[in-house]
Amino acid sequence: MALVKLNSRGTENIGGRRNLIINGAMQVAQRGTVTNAAGKYGGADRYQFAAAGGADATLSQDTDVPTGQGFSSSQKVDVTTAGNMSGSGHYAMIRQKIEGQNLQHLLYGTTSAKKLTLQFWVKSPKTGTHIVELYHGDVNYFNSQTYTIASANTWQKVILTFDGYQTTALDNDNGIGIQVAWWLAASATYNSGSFSSNTWHNDATKRAVGQVNVFDNASNNFYFTGVQLEVGDTASDFEHR
Numbered sequence: 500m501a502l503v504k505l506n507s508r509g510t511e512n513i514g515g516r517r518n519l520i521i522n523g524a525m526q527v528a529q530r531g532t533v534t535n536a537a538g539k540y541g542g543a544d545r546y547q548f549a550a551a552g553g554a555d556a557t558l559s560q561d562t563d564v565p566t567g568q569g570f571s572s573s574q575k576v577d578v579t580t581a582g583n584m585s586g587s588g589h590y591a592m593i594r595q596k597i598e599g600q601n602l603q604h605l606l607y608g609t610t611s612a613k614k615l616t617l618q619f620w621v622k623s624p625k626t627g628t629h630i631v632e633l634y635h636g637d638v639n640y641f642n643s644q645t646y647t648i649a650s651a652n653t654w655q656k657v658i659l660t661f662d663g664y665q666t667t668a669l670d671n672d673n674g675i676g677i678q679v680a681w682w683l684a685a686s687a688t689y690n691s692g693s694f695s696s697n698t699w700h701n702d703a704t705k706r707a708v709g710q711v712n713v714f715d716n717a718s719n720n721f722y723f724t725g726v727q728l729e730v731g732d733t734a735s736d737f738e739h740r
Contacts, residue, residue: 518738519597519615520679521545523726525572528560534579543574545595552589554582554684554714563722565620565654569739573622573724582684582714589686590707591714595726599637599669599676605730607635612663617679618734619726620656623648624719628709630682631659636675638667640699641706648711656725658734664699679728682706683713683721 525543533541534557536548541558548556561575574593582591605613615633623629625648632643642664646657669676682689685707692704713721725737 516738516740517729517735518740519601519677519728520595520726523619523724523737524570524739525560525574525724528572532557532559542576543572546574546593547595548576548591548593550582550591550714552582552584552586552591552686553580554578554589554591555580556591556714561722563622564724565656568620568725569737570620570724573620573722576683576713576721578714578717578719578721581717582712584684584686584712584714586686588688589684590689591683592680593683593721594678594680596636596675596678597728598673600671600673602669602676603671605663605669607664608666608668610665612665613730614660614663614732615728616658616660616731616734617726617728618656618658618737620654620724621646621648621681622652622654622722623713624651624716624721625711625713626651627711630685630707630710631657632680632682632706633661634675634678634680635664635667635669635699636678637670638701640664640667640701642697642699643694643706643708644696645694645709654722660697660732662697662699666699679726681723682710684715685710
């Protein structure tokens, strides 16, 4: 049984750690740089690049980080092949999967399902609307929220709180419990519905409404670091480990 205790900010520590994300500071990169990365893990451990429609990238651990935040590494997504987002089912994203057996304390499937707060630093080549999404892997439901990049190629911090899913529990196994996905491009298959922020649904067209196309040019680079996902509606200081 995982040890659950409250830290000084009133949020939960699980087994001595509150961050549900592994390698949020991008410190570990055992695979090193990975080219032709579609469908692969590369750069910082635990992060997978997924794409359809010809989009491709190189994943690497990088030293470009936000100043004065205590981070020394970031995950770099270097666009190497621009993607065609006019076709059906075309997309690009980078994601981390969290096993359901590590998430039982979230009480999904009950009226006590807990909120989760996600924070991260991001540097995008594109201004405008970006989407980050939680995915419930046992029932194929999604919860998306937007964040807006105000200045291209500039580090900014994002904090978002997601409601818990009350209808179906997370399986207690090593399958995907929750996946956190940063959308980088999306065709109409995922970008044509009516957007409902912080709402669990199973309508693919609502997943990435308004997402800018980070993969429209092979010179684009997308960076992120300082990823923390924790129980509650408050973002605590990043848990450097």
